[in-house]
Amino acid sequence: MDVRLLKKPDILLIIFLAVCAVCGWALPLAFGNEQGEYAAVFVKGKLLCKESLYTEKTIEIIDENGHNINTVKISGGKVFMEYADCPDKVCMNSGVVCHSGETIVCLPNKVVIEITGGTLDGVAK
Amino acid sequence: MSRTKKIALAGVLAAVAVTFGWIERLLPAAPIPGIKLGLANTAVLITLYILGGTYAVSVSLIRVFVNSLLGAGLFGGFYALCGAGISVCAMILAKKTRTFGVLGVSVVGGVSHNLGQIFAAVLFTENTKLFFYFPILILSGIVAGVMVGLCSWTVISIHTRTEMKR
Numbered sequence: 001m002d003v004r005l006l007k008k009p010d011i012l013l014i015i016f017l018a019v020c021a022v023c024g025w026a027l028p029l030a031f032g033n034e035q036g037e038y039a040a041v042f043v044k045g046k047l048l049c050k051e052s053l054y055t056e057k058t059i060e061i062i063d064e065n066g067h068n069i070n071t072v073k074i075s076g077g078k079v080f081m082e083y084a085d086c087p088d089k090v091c092m093n094s095g096v097v098c099h100s101g102e103t104i105v106c107l108p109n110k111v112v113i114e115i116t117g118g119t120l121d122g123v124a125k
Numbered sequence: 126m127s128r129t130k131k132i133a134l135a136g137v138l139a140a141v142a143v144t145f146g147w148i149e150r151l152l153p154a155a156p157i158p159g160i161k162l163g164l165a166n167t168a169v170l171i172t173l174y175i176l177g178g179t180y181a182v183s184v185s186l187i188r189v190f191v192n193s194l195l196g197a198g199l200f201g202g203f204y205a206l207c208g209a210g211i212s213v214c215a216m217i218l219a220k221k222t223r224t225f226g227v228l229g230v231s232v233v234g235g236v237s238h239n240l241g242q243i244f245a246a247v248l249f250t251e252n253t254k255l256f257f258y259f260p261i262l263i264l265s266g267i268v269a270g271v272m273v274g275l276c277s278w279t280v281i282s283i284h285t286r287t288e289m290k291r
Contacts, residue, residue, distance in 0.1 A: 003174060003227060003285050005278045010229030017236055017267055024260035045251030087198060101257060105250060108200045112252045 036100035037117025039079045041072060044110045053077045053098065053115070061111060069109045079113055081106065126288075135172060135180045142168035142188035147195055160265040163235055163273055165192075169213060170231055170277040175284055178217040185213040204245055211241030227281060228274035235270030236263055 041048045041059060051057055051074055061070040070091070071083035078098040081091040084106050091106035097115055104113040126134075145164035152161075165188055173181035189209050193202025215237035219230045239262035247255050 003278070003281050005226050005274070005282075006228050007224070007226040009224045010226050010232070013225065013229050014232055014267055014271075017232070017263055021260040021263035021267070024263070042250070042252055086200075087196075088201065103252075103255065103257060105246065105252075105255065107204065107246055107249060110250050112250050112255075114252070 034100055035077065035098055036102070036115035038115070039072070039074055040114045040116055042112040042114065050116075053079065053117075058082070061109070063109070070106055070111050072113055079104065079115065081113070084109065131176055131180065135176055135184060138168045138172045138176075138180075139184045139187040139191075142184055143191045143195070146188055146192045150192075150196070160262070161269070163238060163269045166212065166231070166234055166238070166269075166273045167277045167280075169209075170216065170227070170234065170273060171280050171284075173213075173216055173220060173230070174227065174277070174281045178220075181217065182213050185209045204242060204249075207245035208238040208242040212238035227278040228271060231274030231277060232267055232270030235268075235273060236266035239263065239266040 036053060038050050039053055040050045041061070043061060048061065049059065051059065053074060054077055055074060056076075057074045059072040059074070060068050061072065063069045067085065068083070069085050070081060073080055073082040078096045080096045081094065081104050084091050086106060086108035088108070091104050091111070094104045097104055097113070100115050100117055102115045105111070142165045145168060149161055149164050168188070169181050169185045172184045186206075186209075189202060189205045192205065193199060212234045216230050216234040219225050219233040225233070240259075243255060243258060243262055247253055
């Protein structure tokens with residue numbers, strides 16, 4: 001059985017993937033990385049509300065049964081997920097976002113917060 | 126190797142995969158969602174090399190199933206299944222080509238696992254902006270793949286050496 005650790009194609013594969021990743025990373029950074037203007041909150045793919053980042057606001061997302069599933073907080077031009085009822089809390093651990101194109105996602109509740117405004121939005125359109 | 130021995134070994138490896146998956150959830154979460162080491166993949170990769178593709182698929186499925194019972198939940202289970210399923214299929218194909226070494230197969234597994242999960246997330250939230258995470262998930266897949274590849278290769282090479290002595 002052939003159990004060599006490293007062959008030539010392995011190195012080529014890793015370099016190829018790394019180049020793909022770096023390109024994909026650098027392109028949005030070159031255009032974006034700018035302070036966003038709005039926070040758009042999507043629930044199940046539908047836009048729930050769009051708020052300016054320069055307001056102090058707490059948005060409570062309520063499901064069909066009247067439970068508060070997520071709480072989004074906008075403060076000082078930044079957005080973070082203050083509360084989530086899901087067990088993994090990935091969205092709460094995603095921290096604070098403020099650049100256009102950045103997102104906070106709560107997968108179990110199908111909630112996506114997206115920062116819009118700034119150049120990245122213009123490129124996307 | 127007899128069939129009985131193979132099944133017993135697959136059971137041991139499945140137990141290792143489950144334990145690794147569980148340990149990994151005890152570690153603090155990475156700042157960016159979706160980034161993790163994928164320790165459980167070492168068991169799957171070792172199975173793939175020692176016992177073959179069919180056993181690797183079973184070990185992977187058992188791991189996802191038991192881990193979702195252990196607390197990842199039904200949703201986490203579905204999500205893990207997308208990543209693990211694509212990952213194990215991609216690794217089997219990568220090994221079949223006989224082009225790649227253990228490290229290459231492992232990197233293919235790591236990257237395809239992350240891509241599978243992001244596809245699942247995009248389908249689930251119906252938000253294509255999630256592809257924003259693509260590059261960073263490819264990078265984390267490469268790093269995790271290299272680590273997992275090194276660990277697995279150590280075990281696989283020891284196993285082949287002892288098998289040859291018999």
